[in-house]
Amino acid sequence: MSTRTAFLKGHGTENDFVIVPDPDNTVDLPPAVVAALCDRRAGIGGDGLLHVVRSAAHPEARAMAPEAEWFMDYRNGDGSIAEMCGNGVRVFARYLQHAGLVAEGDLAVATRGGVKRVHLAKDGDVTVGMGRARLPEGDVTVRVGEREWPARNVNMGNPHAVAFVDDLAHAGTLATAPAHAPAAAYPDGVNVEFVVDRGPRHVALRVHERGSGETRSCGTGACAVAVASARRDGTDPAVVGTPVTYTVDVPGGRLVITEHPDGEIEMTGPAVIVAEGEIDAAWLENAQG
Numbered sequence: 164m165s166t167r168t169a170f171l172k173g174h175g176t177e178n179d180f181v182i183v184p185d186p187d188n189t190v191d192l193p194p195a196v197v198a199a200l201c202d203r204r205a206g207i208g209g210d211g212l213l214h215v216v217r218s219a220a221h222p223e224a225r226a227m228a229p230e231a232e233w234f235m236d237y238r239n240g241d242g243s244i245a246e247m248c249g250n251g252v253r254v255f256a257r258y259l260q261h262a263g264l265v266a267e268g269d270l271a272v273a274t275r276g277g278v279k280r281v282h283l284a285k286d287g288d289v290t291v292g293m294g295r296a297r298l299p300e301g302d303v304t305v306r307v308g309e310r311e312w313p314a315r316n317v318n319m320g321n322p323h324a325v326a327f328v329d330d331l332a333h334a335g336t337l338a339t340a341p342a343h344a345p346a347a348a349y350p351d352g353v354n355v356e357f358v359v360d361r362g363p364r365h366v367a368l369r370v371h372e373r374g375s376g377e378t379r380s381c382g383t384g385a386c387a388v389a390v391a392s393a394r395r396d397g398t399d400p401a402v403v404g405t406p407v408t409y410t411v412d413v414p415g416g417r418l419v420i421t422e423h424p425d426g427e428i429e430m431t432g433p434a435v436i437v438a439e440g441e442i443d444a445a446w447l448e449n450a451q452g
């Protein structure tokens with residue numbers, strides 16, 4: 164790893180990320196280093212890390228290079244690799260704009276969940292085309308302490324279990340992952356959303372993200388919640404024939420989710436770059452063990 168490694172810090176509805184620009188994919192980021200960088204006391208602090216790489220320079224993204232110049236190599240706060248992060252895509256796009264690599268308007272971002280379409284608006288909001296949800300068959304339950312709820316299995320390129328509850332406090336501290344059953348429904352773990360109603364097509368959530376714990380926001384989780392809410396409310400866009408929009412309050416702010424009759428989902432919300440600097444070379448060497 165080079166002795167001078169740049170970083171930035173950004174967030175989308177307070178879902179925060181360490182950003183490591185690395186166009187040529189030369190920075191080694193093993194799980195231990197990512198976890199150390201994301202540590203809120205001994206590192207920079209973040210729910211995850213956005214490794215910014217040109218698609219052509221990364222073996223997992225090379226096939227997407229003709230369609231999307233930049234690849235979001237996303238890592239969870241514990242250093243594990245994740246397929247997608249909705250808030251992360253917005254912050255990733257904001258970084259590209261901040262760095263002068265893209266302009267206001269439309270762009271494409273490669274992710275492990277496929278190529279995502281992004282629009283950088285004049286008002287500062289960022290809209291991401293999140294693709295279509297998959298709704299795997301089978302009953303799922305989640306449990307916290309003595310409480311258990313049925314949950315909707317929604318896949319947004321990453322797995323979610325959406326449980327509608329009477330009170331968000333019933334989710335407990337979310338310091339550890341809520342139990343789920345059957346285990347076979349989520350062989351690689353799951354993001355769990357607890358949801359309450361706030362008004363017509365307006366809900367609020369708390370979320371435990373696998374590999375990160377409770378976070379202030381989860382973009383794919385907000386999409387999963389909107390999809391599950393529409394099915395619960397009888398407003399499936401494929402059935403009613405018109406787009407359906409839900410306002411989703413997260414602890415860190417508000418996201419607006421629109422699902423279209425063809426199943427395509429769009430997420431709109433803010434994205435902010437907070438700071439930038441350099442990682443200390445000696446600290447980084449120690450973090451690698």
